[in-house]
Amino acid sequence: MRLIPTALAITVGLFTLLDFFFDHPLLNNVGATFREWAIILTAFALLLGLGNLLFVHFLRVTRRNEPGTGYSAIVLVVTLGVFAVGLWYTLPSSEMAWLFNHVYLPLQGAFFALTAFFLATAAYRALRARNLETTLMVIAAVIVLIGQIPLAGMLADAREWILRVPSEAGLRGIMLGVALGTLATALRLIIGMDRPYSE
Amino acid sequence: MLYCTHCGTQNRDGSKFCNTCGARLAPQSGLVCAMCSTPNPVESVFCVKCGARLVPLTQPPASDKPPAPPPIKGLSLPSKSATEDKIPAQPESPATDAAPSDDWLAHLRASAPADEDQPATESAEIFSDRSAPAESETRAPKIKGVEDIPDWLNTSTQPQAEAAPEIAEEKEPTWVRQMRATMPAEETQTPLDEPDPTWIRQMRAAADQTETPPTPEEQTPSWIEQPRAPIQDREPSWLEQPGSVAPVAEQPRAPMPAEPIAPVEAEMPAWLAQLRATARAEESPSETISDQAPAWLQAAPTSAEPPVESSEPEIEKPDWLTSMMAEPAPATESAEQASEVPDWLRAALPPSAEPMMPITPQAPAETESPSEELIESLSALPSPFALAEPTISGEVEEEDIPEWLRTAKPAEKPEVSMGEAAPGIERGQVPEWIAALKPVETLEQWPSETMEGEPVETIGPLAGMRGVLPLANAIAEPHILSTRPAATPEKSGARIFESLLSAPAALAAPIATKRAPTFALGRLLVYLLLGLVVIAPFLLPLDWSSALLDISRTPTTELYDALNALPANSTVALAFEYDASNAGEMDLQARALARHLAQRGVRVIALSTYDTGPQIAQRVLEDATRGMDKYVYGVNYLNAGYLAGHEAGLAQFATTGFAAFARDGKQNQPLAQFPMMTNVKQLRDIALVVVVAGSDDALKMWMDQVQPRGVKIAAGVSAGGEPKARAYRTAQQLTALMSGLIGAAQYEILAGQPGLAVISVNAQSAAQLVFVFLIVIGNLVFWIGRARSKAK
Numbered sequence: 001m002r003l004i005p006t007a008l009a010i011t012v013g014l015f016t017l018l019d020f021f022f023d024h025p026l027l028n029n030v031g032a033t034f035r036e037w038a039i040i041l042t043a044f045a046l047l048l049g050l051g052n053l054l055f056v057h058f059l060r061v062t063r064r065n066e067p068g069t070g071y072s073a074i075v076l077v078v079t080l081g082v083f084a085v086g087l088w089y090t091l092p093s094s095e096m097a098w099l100f101n102h103v104y105l106p107l108q109g110a111f112f113a114l115t116a117f118f119l120a121t122a123a124y125r126a127l128r129a130r131n132l133e134t135t136l137m138v139i140a141a142v143i144v145l146i147g148q149i150p151l152a153g154m155l156a157d158a159r160e161w162i163l164r165v166p167s168e169a170g171l172r173g174i175m176l177g178v179a180l181g182t183l184a185t186a187l188r189l190i191i192g193m194d195r196p197y198s199e
Numbered sequence: 200m201l202y203c204t205h206c207g208t209q210n211r212d213g214s215k216f217c218n219t220c221g222a223r224l225a226p227q228s229g230l231v232c233a234m235c236s237t238p239n240p241v242e243s244v245f246c247v248k249c250g251a252r253l254v255p256l257t258q259p260p261a262s263d264k265p266p267a268p269p270p271i272k273g274l275s276l277p278s279k280s281a282t283e284d285k286i287p288a289q290p291e292s293p294a295t296d297a298a299p300s301d302d303w304l305a306h307l308r309a310s311a312p313a314d315e316d317q318p319a320t321e322s323a324e325i326f327s328d329r330s331a332p333a334e335s336e337t338r339a340p341k342i343k344g345v346e347d348i349p350d351w352l353n354t355s356t357q358p359q360a361e362a363a364p365e366i367a368e369e370k371e372p373t374w375v376r377q378m379r380a381t382m383p384a385e386e387t388q389t390p391l392d393e394p395d396p397t398w399i400r401q402m403r404a405a406a407d408q409t410e411t412p413p414t415p416e417e418q419t420p421s422w423i424e425q426p427r428a429p430i431q432d433r434e435p436s437w438l439e440q441p442g443s444v445a446p447v448a449e450q451p452r453a454p455m456p457a458e459p460i461a462p463v464e465a466e467m468p469a470w471l472a473q474l475r476a477t478a479r480a481e482e483s484p485s486e487t488i489s490d491q492a493p494a495w496l497q498a499a500p501t502s503a504e505p506p507v508e509s510s511e512p513e514i515e516k517p518d519w520l521t522s523m524m525a526e527p528a529p530a531t532e533s534a535e536q537a538s539e540v541p542d543w544l545r546a547a548l549p550p551s552a553e554p555m556m557p558i559t560p561q562a563p564a565e566t567e568s569p570s571e572e573l574i575e576s577l578s579a580l581p582s583p584f585a586l587a588e589p590t591i592s593g594e595v596e597e598e599d600i601p602e603w604l605r606t607a608k609p610a611e612k613p614e615v616s617m618g619e620a621a622p623g624i625e626r627g628q629v630p631e632w633i634a635a636l637k638p639v640e641t642l643e644q645w646p647s648e649t650m651e652g653e654p655v656e657t658i659g660p661l662a663g664m665r666g667v668l669p670l671a672n673a674i675a676e677p678h679i680l681s682t683r684p685a686a687t688p689e690k691s692g693a694r695i696f697e698s699l700l701s702a703p704a705a706l707a708a709p710i711a712t713k714r715a716p717t718f719a720l721g722r723l724l725v726y727l728l729l730g731l732v733v734i735a736p737f738l739l740p741l742d743w744s745s746a747l748l749d750i751s752r753t754p755t756t757e758l759y760d761a762l763n764a765l766p767a768n769s770t771v772a773l774a775f776e777y778d779a780s781n782a783g784e785m786d787l788q789a790r791a792l793a794r795h796l797a798q799r800g801v802r803v804i805a806l807s808t809y810d811t812g813p814q815i816a817q818r819v820l821e822d823a824t825r826g827m828d829k830y831v832y833g834v835n836y837l838n839a840g841y842l843a844g845h846e847a848g849l850a851q852f853a854t855t856g857f858a859a860f861a862r863d864g865k866q867n868q869p870l871a872q873f874p875m876m877t878n879v880k881q882l883r884d885i886a887l888v889v890v891v892a893g894s895d896d897a898l899k900m901w902m903d904q905v906q907p908r909g910v911k912i913a914a915g916v917s918a919g920g921e922p923k924a925r926a927y928r929t930a931q932q933l934t935a936l937m938s939g940l941i942g943a944a945q946y947e948i949l950a951g952q953p954g955l956a957v958i959s960v961n962a963q964s965a966a967q968l969v970f971v972f973l974i975v976i977g978n979l980v981f982w983i984g985r986a987r988s989k990a991k
Binding site for chain 2: 019020028031032035036038039042043046090091092096097100101104105107108109111112113116117119120121123124125127128129130138141142145146148149150151156163164167168171172175
C-alpha cells in the first residue's frame with residue numbers, strides 16, 4: 001500500500017523540480033497545477049489548525065479544574081466575535097480594519113516590545129566575559145551596539161567590519177549547510193527513501 | 200559433585216581441576232559415607248543421604264599416624280584427638296610429670312578439641328543430663344569385663360575405629376595440613392597446656408572446695424590407672440583406647456564409632472602397657488586404688504554407691520560427686536541382671552551393619568553396669584539405629600524383652616489429684632504465702648447463678664472450684680467496649696494529628712534566597728531605566744540623530760538610489776512580509792519607501808504572504824499617500840492582498856504572475872478591474888520587487904522562489920535579519936538592502952522627509968546605551984565577585 005503514495009510523491013516532486021529548471025508549456029502547466037494543490041492544502045491546513053485550536057480551548061472550558069480556563073474562554077469569545085464581525089461586515093471592511101489597527105496591532109507590538117526589557121536583564125546577567133570566547137562575544141556586542149548609535153561614528157566602521165566579515169562568514173556557512181541539508185532531504189523525499197507521508 | 204581438596208570448592212562431576220584454585224581434583228573428594236558410599240562435602244558431619252556420622256569421634260589408635268587435623272568446621276561434638284598418642288612420648292611417670300595436677304582432665308579435654316568450641320552451659324547440660332566425668336571415671340573400675348559386652352559390639356567396632364582415621368586423613372584439606380605444618384611442634388604434640396573448658400574448670404573448682412588439690416604425683420588418679428594394669432579387660436573403651444573420648448564430652452544423641460571394649464594386649468598403646476607394667480610391679484590393684492585415689496575421692500561417701508556386684512574396691516567420691524549421685528536414680532538392677540545383654544539385642548544388629556555402626560559410649564549411670572549403660576546409650580542413639588530398628592521390631596517379641604528391661608521402663612505416671620499424694624511421696628507443705636494466693640475467696644464473691652453449668656476444676660491448685668473460666672458468660676454476655684478516658688497527652692496528640700490531616704496541602708513555598716530581593720529590585724531598576732530612555736526622546740524636543748546619522752556610504756543609500764532611478768510610471772511590487780509584532784520597526788521602512796515611490800509617481804502594488812499583511816499594507820499605504828490627491832488607489836497604487844500558500848503560493852506567483860491573486864485587499868474587487876493592472880500581468884512587468892521583511896525567513900522565500908526567475912529584488916529587513924540578508928546582498932542577489940530602524944531613518948533623511956523613524960532612532964540609541972551600560976556593570980560585578988572569591 002505504500003507504493004501509490006511513494007509513486008505520487010516521486011512524480012510530483014520530479015515534475016515540480018523540472019518545472020523549476022526548464023521552461024516548457026507542459027511542465028509549466030503541470031507544475032502550476034501541483035502548486036495549486038499545494039496552496040489548497042495549505043489553506044486547508046490553516047483551517048484545520050484553526051479548528052483544532054478552537055476545539056482545544058473549548059475542551060478546556062468545558063472541563064473543570066483545568067488551568068487557564070479563563071484564557072481559553074477569552075480566546076473563544078474573541079475569535080467568535082471577530083468571526084461574527086467579519087461575517088457581518090465582510091472582509092475587507094473599515095470595521096475589520098479598525099479592529100486590526102486598534103486591537104490586534106497594538107497588542108502584538110506591545111508583546112514584542114516587552115522583549116526589549118528581557119533583553120536588558122539578559123544583557124546584565126548573561127553577557128559576561130567568563131573566558132576567551134565570551135570575552136570576544138561581549139566585545140563584539142558592545143561594538144555593534146555602540147557603532148549603531150549615530151553619536152559614536154568612530155565605531156561605525158568597526159561595526160561594519162564585524163557584520164561584514166566574521167558575522168557574514170559564519171552565517172554564510174550556516175546557510176550553505178542548511179541548503180545542502182535541504183537538498184539532501186528533498187532528494188530523499190523525491191526518490192522515495194523518506195516517506196513521511198506514509199508513516 | 201567433586202570437592203577440591205585444596206580450597207573446598209564444589210566442582211562438577213568429572214572435573215579434573217578446581218574452578219577456583221585450579222588444583223587437580225581427586226576422582227572423589229570429600230567425605231565418603233561408610234554406610235552408603237555417598238560423597239559428602241568436607242564440612243559434613245553427617246551423611247546427607249543416610250544420616251550416618253561421617254566424622255569419627257575417636258582417633259585412630261595407631262601411634263604412627265600423623266596428628267589428627269583440627270576440628271572440622273561445624274563439628275561441635277567432642278572428637279578424639281591424637282593427644283593420647285603423644286602420651287607415651289611424654290614422661291609417663293606421674294612422679295616426673297610436671298603437668299598440672301588435673302592433667303587427667305586435661306587429657307580428656309585435649310582429646311576432645313571440639314569441646315573448646317562448646318559453650319560452658321552446653322557442657323554443663325550434657326554433664327547434668329548424663330553424669331559427671333568424675334562419675335564416669337569413678338565407675339570405670341566397676342566395669343565387669345569384656346565378657347559382658349556383646350560379641351557383635353566387640354567385633355564390629357574394631358574396623359570402624361581403624362577406618363575412621365584413614366578417612367579423616369584422606370579428606371583432610373590442604374589448608375589443614377598447611378596449618379598443622381606451620382604450627383609449632385609443641386602445640387601439635389602437647390596441647391595439654393591449653394586452657395580447660397569451663398565445665399572442667401567448674402568441676403575442678405567444685406572438687407577443690409572439698410579436697411586439697413592433688414599433688415603432682417596424683418596427676419593421673421590412681422583409681423583410674425590402677426584398674427588398668429591388673430584389670431585390663433575392665434577398662435572402659437574410652438579409657439583404653441588412646442583416641443577414645445571422655446563420655447562426658449559427648450552429646451547424648453551423637454553416635455560414635457564403637458571402640459573395642461577389650462582391646463588385645465598387642466594393640467594396647469605403649470603408654471598403657473607401661474602403666475600396666477608399672478602397676479604390676481608396684482602393688483596390687485586394690486591397694487593402688489585406695490592409695491593413689493585423690494583424697495577428695497577417697498573421702499567421698501560410698502553409701503551412694505549402688506550395690507554392684509564387683510570385686511573392685513569401693514572408690515571414694517567427693518562430696519560434690521556424692522550429691523550428684525544422690526539424685527533420684529532410676530530403679531537399679533543387680534549387676535548380673537543388668538550386665539546381661541539380651542540375645543535379641545545381639546541379633547538385632549546385622550553383621551553387615553556392624554562396621555558402620557557408630558556407637559557412642561554414654562556416660563554410665565552410677566548404679567548401672569557397663570552393659571546397661573551400653574543399652575541405654577543404644578536406646579538414645581537416634582538415626583543410625585533407626586536403620587536397624589525394623590529388624591529389631593520385626594523380630595523382637597514382647598515376651599523376649601527381659602524382665603530387667605521391662606522394669607527399667609519408666610513407670611506410668613499415675614494420675615494424682617491435687618489432694619492426694621503420690622504413693623511413697625509425702626505431700627509437700629504449701630507455704631502460707633502461696634496458700635494465700637489461692638483464689639477461693641474470689642470464687643465466693645461471684646454470683647452463684649453464674650457458676651451454674653460451669654465446669655468444676657478437678658485437678659491442680661484450683662481443684663474444686665467452679666467457673667474458673669466462665670466461658671458461658673463470656674460468650675453470652677454482650678461485648679462492652681472499653682471506654683477508658685483518654686489521657687490529656689493522648690487527646691492533645693490526637694488533635695494535632697487530626698489538624699495535620701485536615702489541613703489542606705499547601706504548595707511548597709519557593710525557597711527564598713538572599714539574591715532574589717536584590718535581583719528583583721535590580722530588575723525593576725533596569726526596566727524603569729529602559730522605559731525612561733525609550734519614552735524620553737518622544738517627549739523631549741531633542742533631535743540629534745538627523746544631524747549625526749551617516750547617510751553617505753550606507754546600504755540604504757544604495758536602495759534609495761535604486762528607487763530613485765526607477766522611471767515615473769514604472770510599477771514596483773512592495774511586499775509586506777511582516778506581521779503586527781514587527782510593525783513598529785518595519786512600518787517605518789515601508790512608509791518611507793512608499794512615500795518616496797509615491798512622490799516619484801511610481802506605481803506600487805502591495806502584496807503579502809502573511810494573512811495580516813494586507814491590513815498592514817493598507818494602513819501603510821494610506822499613511823504614505825496621505826495628502827497626495829493625485830496618487831489614487833487602483834490607478835497609482837493597489838493592495839493586491841493576501842497571497843495564500845506561503846512558499847508554494849509565492850512560487851505560483853513567480854510563474855503565473857498576478858493571476859495568483861483573486862481580489863484586492865481594500866475593495867475586494869478583482870485585480871483585473873483596476874486600471875493600473877491593465878499592463879501588469881507577470882513579474883516581468885514589475886520594475887523592482889521591494890521586500891520589507893520582518894525576518895530573514897520571509898526574505899529567504901523570495902530569494903528562493905522569485906529571484907531565480909530573473910526578478911530584481913531589493914529588501915528592507917529588520918535589524919535582527921540584517922546579518923543573513925547581508926549574504927544575499929554580498930552575492931548581488933539583492934539589488935539593495937536597508938536594515939532596521941537606522942535604515943528607515945536614513946531613508947527618511949535621504950528622502951528629505953525626516954519623520955517618525957528619525958525620532959525612533961533617538962530612543963533606540965538611548966536604549967542601546969543602556970544595554971551597553973548594563974553589560975559593563977554586569978561584567979564589573981562578575982569580575983569583582985570573582986576576585987573576592989579567589990582572595991578568600
